[in-house]
Amino acid sequence: MEKKDKTKKQLLLRLSPNLWEEISKWAEDDFRSINGQIEYLLHECVKQRKKGKTKNPSE
Numbered sequence: 001m002e003k004k005d006k007t008k009k010q011l012l013l014r015l016s017p018n019l020w021e022e023i024s025k026w027a028e029d030d031f032r033s034i035n036g037q038i039e040y041l042l043h044e045c046v047k048q049r050k051k052g053k054t055k056n057p058s059e
């Protein structure tokens with residue numbers, strides 16, 4: 001990740017119980033907190049999106 005921010009934005013997030021359970025299990029497998037897992041997943045999605053924008057559209 002880029003330079004760590006000293007301050008982080010807070011966000012209220014509502015998840016279904018099933019999604020919460022899946023993320024909780026996944027976080028445990030990756031030795032992360034649920035919050036850390038959600039942050040990691042969002043970071044990975046943003047990184048993938050940026051990669052997609054740099055590709056040549058004719059590919």
